[in-house]
Structure formats: structure tokens, C-alpha cells
Amino acid sequence: MEPLQILTIPDERLKQPSEPVTDFDDGLRDFVARLELTRQQGPAAVGIAAPQVGHFQRIAIVDCSNTRKPVPNHGNLVLINPEITHWDGYEVGREGCLSVPDYTGNVIRATRIRLTARDECGEAHEYEMEGYEARAVQHEIDHLDGILFIDRVVSRRTDLFKRKVYR
Amino acid sequence: MSNWYMLTLTGEDRPGIVARVTRVLFERDMNLGEASMLRLGGNFTIMMMVSGHMDADALQQALSEVVRELGLSLHIDPMKGGLHRHVPPNLMVRVSGADRAGIVARVTGVLADAGFNILDLESDVAGTAEQPVYIMQIAGVATVPLESLEQAVSGLREEGIEVNISPVEMLVG
CATH class of the missing domain: 3.30.70.260 (ACT domain)
Structure with missing residues (x-):
């Protein structure tokens, strides 16, 4: 099995929203396996989303079980048609992206989320997540909506102040 | 592309400093690299990597008019290093x-x-x-x-x- 080619900016396809998965078949499972292989071969990525390899279906993989410093996590998660149903809190964290080489920036994300998603067999799941894993999921779901973290990077000073005032 | 200069520009803050300075560089086919630009104590400060066919003297000459009109001070140093050398903080x-x-x-x-x-x-x-x-x-x-x-x-x-x-x-x- 070969890894898939990662799209990188300024590829316009990264802005394309993805469609929900309707068929939970072997084709889907084969794709998920190749997507996971691609994630593992990339430079230390905790997540990957299907549109990053030019496949515009709402499929993402998140795995925060192997971070340098252990964080609360649900292991290797295949997230199909994921929906965030609850947000709570916000915090700034540093992000990078397989599709944005040689750049990192600070992004505000919800601290805790509740999430519904199906797995590659079509089974529905609900997750409660916090911190790093919640951040990873929000980053990947953004990909499914055609949004990159560079669209959300906060400036060194002003954004945080603004956020406080208008919140 | 590998000969980078570090331009340091400072002066009383007013609208148009970045636009005027970068317009001059663009019109002379110079490339911009990483930059830090921010307002400190009512002054606007720019530190910016620039590369291209011009040397320090030519850059100084090219920017002299805008520097004089906007009341900026300009300093140019040849620099080692280049792009794509980011180190992520831990x-x-x-x-x-x-x-x-x-x-x-x-x-x-x-x-x-x-x-x-x-x-x-x-x-x-x-x-x-x-x-x-x-x-x-x-x-x-x-x-x-x-x-x-x-x-x-x-x-x-x-x-x-x-x-x-x-x-x-x-x-x-």
C-alpha cells in the first residue's frame, strides 16, 4: 500500500468543503487505511483529513496517543461525518499542518468539546474531549470545511485583547 | 536569491509607511523575506529581510526619497542565513x-x-x-x-x- 500525496498551499483544493460519507463500504475502509498510512509517514502528525489528499469526503483521523508528553485521548480515532455538538472554554495553542510546510502559528480553539461521528463501519459514537485532542479534532474538522489554521492564526497582540473585550 | 540584507526602518508612526517602503522595493524587483513590523512607543519599526540584485548602497539609494519624506531612519546590514529556518518553540x-x-x-x-x-x-x-x-x-x-x-x-x-x-x-x- 502506498501513501497518498498531501496537497500543500496554495493549492485551491484545500479550500473546497467536503461532502458527507453515505456508503460505509470496503472502498471507504481501504481509503481510511491509506489515509492512516499517509498520516504515519508524515512528520509527526496527530491528525489528517481526507481533503488534504484531494479526497473531498468528511473523513478524518486523529490519534493523540503518542505525544511527547502524554495527554488525555481516545486512542486512534476514525471520524466520519464528525459534528461538534458542544463547545466550552477557549485557549490559545500552537499549530502546524501537513498542508502548510515550514510555518506554525497560534490559534484559539475550544478547550472542551462534545463530538458525534461514525467509524469506518458506520457505527455512531459520541466523545467528550479536552485540550490537545479537542484541538486536533477542531483542526481536522476545519479541513472538512475548507478552512486552514492559517485562516485562524491570531496576531501577536491585538486579537487576544479584542477577543476579551467583545466576548 | 541567497544574498539577504536586513533592513531596519524606524520613525514616527503614520499611515502608509509599509505601503511606501514595500512599493519601492517591489518596483525594483526586490524580494521580501521574513519581517517584523510593529508600533513601539508611537514609532513604527520594521525589520525586514530583502534580497535581489541590489546591494546595500543601491538599496540605500533607492529608499532615500521615501525615507526622507516619511522621516524614517534606515539601516542596512548584509546578513547570513535565509528562509525556511524556523525553529518551533517548546x-x-x-x-x-x-x-x-x-x-x-x-x-x-x-x-x-x-x-x-x-x-x-x-x-x-x-x-x-x-x-x-x-x-x-x-x-x-x-x-x-x-x-x-x-x-x-x-x-x-x-x-x-x-x-x-x-x-x-x-x-x-
């Missing part, structure tokens, strides 16, 4: 305390001795004119464990300087 240090002589030197000295390399430092003076408070955010890379740095800064806390060190867990997705 620690964030937040400092606040009553503004007093040596607070920056004390804090950064302790960090340097503990093997902490500063990548980005922002500092500001908050509070009031009578009771100024110094606030700093320092992003950097430490090769020693967080606990060692905590140990190193504990003395500062006893002196009334608030120091808060937190790991930066980079997320790549």
Missing part, C-alpha cells in the same frame, strides 16, 4: 512584576543560564505612570526539562516577579 514564559531596574536582565539571565534560547520576546509596560508593571511573553526552546527551568526561576518569584512557564505542545494536523 516553552512559553510569561513574566509580570513591578517595573524596576533589571527585571528583563534578571529573568532572561536566569533563563539563558538554564539553557533556554529565546525565539520571540514581547514586552510591554502596563499599569500607570506612578505604578508601572512590566509584562513579558517569551517563546523559546529549552533543551532542559521544564522542572529544571522552574527550579531556576523560583528565586525570582521570591523577589516578587511573577514567572509562569508552560509547555508549548505543537499540534500538526
Whole structure:
């Protein structure tokens, strides 16, 4: 099995929203396996989303079980048609992206989320997540909506102040 | 493309400084690299990497008119290094305390001795004119464990300087 080619900016396809998965078949499972292989071969990525390899279906993989410093996590998660149903809190964290080489920036994300998603067999799941894993999921779901973290990077000073005032 | 110059421009802040300066460089086919531009104490400051066919004298000449009209001071240095040399931070240090002589030197000295390399430092003076408070955010890379740095800064806390060190867990997705 070969890894898939990662799209990188300024590829316009990264802005394309993805469609929900309707068929939970072997084709889907084969794709998920190749997507996971691609994630593992990339430079230390905790997540990957299907549109990053030019496949515009709402499929993402998140795995925060192997971070340098252990964080609360649900292991290797295949997230199909994921929906965030609850947000709570916000915090700034540093992000990078397989599709944005040689750049990192600070992004505000919800601290805790509740999430519904199906797995590659079509089974529905609900997750409660916090911190790093919640951040990873929000980053990947953004990909499914055609949004990159560079669209959300906060400036060194002003954004945080603004956020406080208008919140 | 590999010959980079570091341009330093400062002057009283007013609209159009960035536009005018970068327009001149663009019209002469010069390339811009990484830059830091921000307002400090009512002045606008630019540090910007520039490369292309012009040398320092030619750059100085090309920018002389806009520099004179906008009342800027300009400094140009040839530099080593180039693009794509980013080092991601792994620690964030937040400092606040009553503004007093040596607070920056004390804090950064302790960090340097503990093997902490500063990548980005922002500092500001908050509070009031009578009771100024110094606030700093320092992003950097430490090769020693967080606990060692905590140990190193504990003395500062006893002196009334608030120091808060937190790991930066980079997320790549």
C-alpha cells in the first residue's frame, strides 16, 4: 500500500468543503487505511483529513496517543461525518499542518468539546474531549470545511485583547 | 536569491509607511523575506529581510526619497542565513512584576543560564505612570526539562516577579 500525496498551499483544493460519507463500504475502509498510512509517514502528525489528499469526503483521523508528553485521548480515532455538538472554554495553542510546510502559528480553539461521528463501519459514537485532542479534532474538522489554521492564526497582540473585550 | 540584507526602518508612526517602503522595493524587483513590523512607543519599526540584485548602497539609494519624506531612519546590514529556518518553540514564559531596574536582565539571565534560547520576546509596560508593571511573553526552546527551568526561576518569584512557564505542545494536523 502506498501513501497518498498531501496537497500543500496554495493549492485551491484545500479550500473546497467536503461532502458527507453515505456508503460505509470496503472502498471507504481501504481509503481510511491509506489515509492512516499517509498520516504515519508524515512528520509527526496527530491528525489528517481526507481533503488534504484531494479526497473531498468528511473523513478524518486523529490519534493523540503518542505525544511527547502524554495527554488525555481516545486512542486512534476514525471520524466520519464528525459534528461538534458542544463547545466550552477557549485557549490559545500552537499549530502546524501537513498542508502548510515550514510555518506554525497560534490559534484559539475550544478547550472542551462534545463530538458525534461514525467509524469506518458506520457505527455512531459520541466523545467528550479536552485540550490537545479537542484541538486536533477542531483542526481536522476545519479541513472538512475548507478552512486552514492559517485562516485562524491570531496576531501577536491585538486579537487576544479584542477577543476579551467583545466576548 | 541567497544574498539577504536586513533592513531596519524606524520613525514616527503614520499611515502608509509599509505601503511606501514595500512599493519601492517591489518596483525594483526586490524580494521580501521574513519581517517584523510593529508600533513601539508611537514609532513604527520594521525589520525586514530583502534580497535581489541590489546591494546595500543601491538599496540605500533607492529608499532615500521615501525615507526622507516619511522621516524614517534606515539601516542596512548584509546578513547570513535565509528562509525556511524556523525553529518551533517548546516553552512559553510569561513574566509580570513591578517595573524596576533589571527585571528583563534578571529573568532572561536566569533563563539563558538554564539553557533556554529565546525565539520571540514581547514586552510591554502596563499599569500607570506612578505604578508601572512590566509584562513579558517569551517563546523559546529549552533543551532542559521544564522542572529544571522552574527550579531556576523560583528565586525570582521570591523577589516578587511573577514567572509562569508552560509547555508549548505543537499540534500538526
